[in-house]
Structure formats: C-alpha cells, structure tokens
Amino acid sequence: MADARTAKTSNARIWLAGGWLLVALLATIFAPLLAPQDPLAQDLLYERLPPFWMQGAEPGFWLGTDSLGRDLLSRIIYGGRVAFLVAFAAAAAACIVGSALGLAAGYFGGWTDRVVSRIVDIWMAFPPVLFAILLVAVLGTGLSSVIIAIAVIDWTRFCRVVRAEAMGQARMDYVESARIAGFGRFDIMLKEVLPNVLPAIVALLSLEMGIAVIVEAILSFVNLSISTDDPTWGGIIAEGRLSIHQAWWVLVFPLVTLFLTVLSFSQFGEGLKARFDPVLR
Amino acid sequence: MIPALEISGLSATLANGARVLRSVSLTVEPGEVRALVGESGAGKSMIGKAVLGVLPPSVRIAEGRIGLEGTDLGDLSAKARRALIGAKTALIPQDPLTALNPSRRIGPQTTDRLTKILGWDGTRADARIRQLLDEVQIRDPERVLRSYPHELSGGMRQRVLIAAAFAAEPRLIVADEPTTALDVTVQKQILRLIAALQREHGTAILFVTHDLGVVAKISQKVTVLYAGKVVEEADTPALFADPKHPYTRALMAATPKYTDPFASLKPVDEAVLAGLATEIAAADRDWRAPHG
Helix, strand or coil, X not given: CHHHHHHHHHHHHHHHHHHHHHHHHHXXXXXXXXXXXXXXXXXXXXXXXXXXXXXXXXXXXXXXXXXXXXXXXXXXXXXXXXXXXXXXXXXXXXHHHHHHHHHHHHHHCHHHHHHHHHHHHHHHCCCHHHHHHHHHHHHCCCHXXXXXXXXXXXXXXXXXXXHHHHHHHHCCHHHHHHHHHCCCHHHHHHHHHHHHHHHHHHHHHHHHHHHHHHHHHHHHHCCCCCCCCCCCHHHHHHHHHHXXXXXXXXXXXXXXXXHHHHHHHHHHHHHHHHHHCCCXX | CCCCEEEEEEEEEECCCCEEEEEEEEEECCCCEXXXXXXXXXCHHHHHHHHHCCCCCCEEEEEEEEEECCEEHHHCCHHHHHHHHHHXXXXXXXXXXXCCCCCCCHHHHHHHHHHHHCCCCHHHHHHHHHHHHHHCCXXXXXXXXXXXXXXXXXXXXHHHHHHHHHHCCCCEEEEECCCCCCCHHHHHHHHHHHHHHHHHHCCEEEEEECCHHHHHHHCCEEEEEECCEEEEEEEHHHHHHCXXXXXXXXXXXXXXXXXXXXXXXXXXXXXXXXXXXXXXXXHHHCCCCCCC
C-alpha cells in the first residue's frame, strides 16, 4: 500500500513539475512567435502599466510593463532562454565531471578516493556564490563564463553523492560475483555499479538544473551574467526591486516564475528517481 | 587423480599481524563434496574467498599454496589468476538478495559471463541458461529471464544463482552457506537441488556451512575448523559415527534436535575451549609471518 502511494505521488510530481517545465521550455524555444512584444522595445508612454486585470491595463501587455515601458511577459519569456540554456549546459557539465570522479573514487577506493575526496574538501571550503562571482569576474561576463563558473563550483555535489552511492554498491555481493567470474574492474564499474547509481544521478541532475537557474539569477541580479540589454530573470528582478512601490508586478512575476521553475526541477528529479529505481518501481 | 582444489599450509593474517587462518590444508577431489564446518568467525568463508581470489584488502596470505586442478594460484600473474578462477570456479553465495544486481534483468545478468568471459555465442549461452533453469525446476524460464531480481522470491533467486553457477561447467563450486538466508522450508529444496545438480554435472564443491545437519545430507568429506585451524578431518559418515576431537563432539552436542529442541541445547564446554586455546597457542608459538 505504501508502494502504491509512493508511486502515485511520484507520478503527480512528474506530471505537475514536468508540465510546468515543458510549458516554460517550449515558451522560451518559441519565444519569437509567442512573445506579444519586442522584449527590448521601450515606450515611455506605456511605462509601468499594470497587469491585465487591473485598472489602467493596456491590451497586449498581459503582465504590465516596467519603468521603461518594456513588456514584462515578453521579457520573462526571453529571460527564460538564458535560464534554461544555463540550466542544461552547466548541470550537464557538473554532472559529467562530478559523477565520473565520484564513481571512480567510490568504486576503486584507496588512493583514488583519497585524492578525489581531498580535492572535494578543499573545493567545498570556498563559499559558492562568492566563488561564482570571483570566477565570472576573472573569466569576464558572458553566457559561457556563467556556465563554466556553475560547473566548476557544483561538480562536488555530484561527486560526493555518487561516491557514497558507489561505495555502497561496491560492497555488494554481485560485484564480488562479477570479480569471480573474471570481469575487469573498469567493466564492473560501468556495468554493475553505474546502473545502480543512475537514479541518484538523475535526481541530482534535475536538482542541479534548478540550482543553476538560481545561480544564474543571482549573477544577473548583480549584473555579472550576460550583457545588460538582454533580459534575464535576475536582471528583471533587480530592476523590479527599484520600483517595488510603484510597480510591484515587475518584481513579483519573475520571482514567481523563478520559484516555480526551481521547485519543478527538484520535484521532477525526485519523481524520476522513484521511477528509475527498480526496487521502488 | 589431480584434485579439483588443493590447499596446503595456508596461513592468512590481518594488517596488525593477527592470524586468521592457521596452516589450513584441505583437498577436494573431482566430483566430491567437502563440507567446511565451524562457528561463525572460524574462517570458513575466508578460505572460500581466498580460493576465489576475493579476499578483503585487509587480509593477506602469509604462506601456503592454493592449487586449482594442479595449477598453483601463487605462480600466476594477477591477470592469469583471474582468468583461471573465472574459467574453473563459481560461487553459490550466501545471500541471494544482494548477489544479483538489482538493476539488471536476470537474462543478461546470467549469460554475460558465458558470452563475455568464456566467449560463447548468444544463442548457445541462452540455450544453456534455459537448460539450467529447467534443471533447478524453474517452470517459466521466459518470465524469470525477463524479471528483475526484486520480482523474484528469495528461493527463486537462489535457484537462479545455482543455475548460473553450474552453467559455465566449473570444475569447482564454492557454496558459501547457500541456505542460511532462506526459509527453513526452502532450505531443504535448495539443498536437494544442489545435491542433484552436483551429481548430474560431477562438479566438486567446497560447501561452507555451520550446520551439521546440512553436512550430513550433502557431503562425502568434512573438515572442522576452529579459529582458522583445522581440528578434525574425516569422511562424513565416519565423523558422525565417531568424532575424534572433543570440539567436534561438543559441536554435535550443541546441534538442536527436533525431538527435544530445548533440553539438548548445550553450549560448547569450557574445558573443550580451554583445550583449543592451548592448541592454538602452541600452533602460533613457533610461527612467524614470513616476509614478502
């Protein structure tokens, strides 16, 4: 019975969270077709228009406009492009590096493990957001710098989790049986251990995408992401903060979008983990 | 006749120098079942692991030889040793719950060894594993081969593992307490299956167990182990008819009997243990771990 309930909640998670992510992703991919306005077009006659249900709203500006008269909905949709690109690229890079090192450390143990673990310990001593800002300052602003910075900081998250999982799996009898049968260590790591670590990696990958979205928002909030002209969620939030008393919507809508996206990434990952796990399935 | 397994003077130590095996010698002739009995911690599983080349890194073989069909494992390179062990031996493990990979289907999991290590083609491996599943009385091999381990009961999993162990026609099987983790009712069936397949295939088995009842049912020869030392060795019927060593007699007295389950339960006598301690101290007195 507990199993059936777990399956149901994990299904609901996958559908709700996945649904939001799909809608948001499609909207950003087809932004030129879907965005009602040019996200960069300024029009001082239309500054600080409220969202559609309020007095003084104009048709075509569904979520209102900011202090320069730019359409908020269009800016959020275009901002999603940066957010999703960073999420996928940075999380994938962190995942590949961190999982590979974690798998090797956890399975081989010995000096491999000692070296990798010490590097992780040292790495984790840096405060992540400051580290990111420092890296971007050194690499120069721009999309690729943001992606590199997030991957460089967050590979340790994958490394630690995958190492612990791989260590547990390496002690299992089926690994010993594969040894006796004559399979090589590397073979066993990829064929016997990796599939059992995969659910954890998938869940973490999705979680990491959410974290990448947040970090990108933080970096663009402090103006260290991409050029200031292109809309980013963090950038819109930073602008909205200045006019919170005159136009709350400029702050609230991108925040809600950010919140839903990050939450969806983590819930989607948890749901997938339950699905992927053959024992929980 | 070349024995399937010949262990002579095997000693093993932990990193701190403590001895876990004390000059163990035993032989398993081809087609013979030798039981290795002792309490937990006596080192019986350790011997099995040493034969299969999977001793934990903390245990070091200090001296002694392990010969598989006349080839001394110590003479081989690590790679050649792995190849020989892979080709000549198999393990029936203690815990069928952890001995199968939970994220792989039974089919590929059991045929992998035949195709990847022994170089059989897929059809032959598939036919072979089906034949063995039939021999362990699995009625619907189709379903079982497509299943994940968690979809099968403990008894079914142990049958699958037995089939997989015999599939490659090993010369020696190490059975490491293969019935301990199972229900009492299933234990009997599994034991019968192992005995039947052993007779059918003529495979030599080193049968590790703590259960003297199992020893009587399955083995022709017995080695009794205490604290990593062989205390008695005999043909199975002879051992039960006339146990020579006081420890063996004490073990037999400590085995519960169905007719009178409580009254007959006796712990091993203090005097016997004291005697064993003296024996072991004597064995260790002249022993020094050789270097290298």
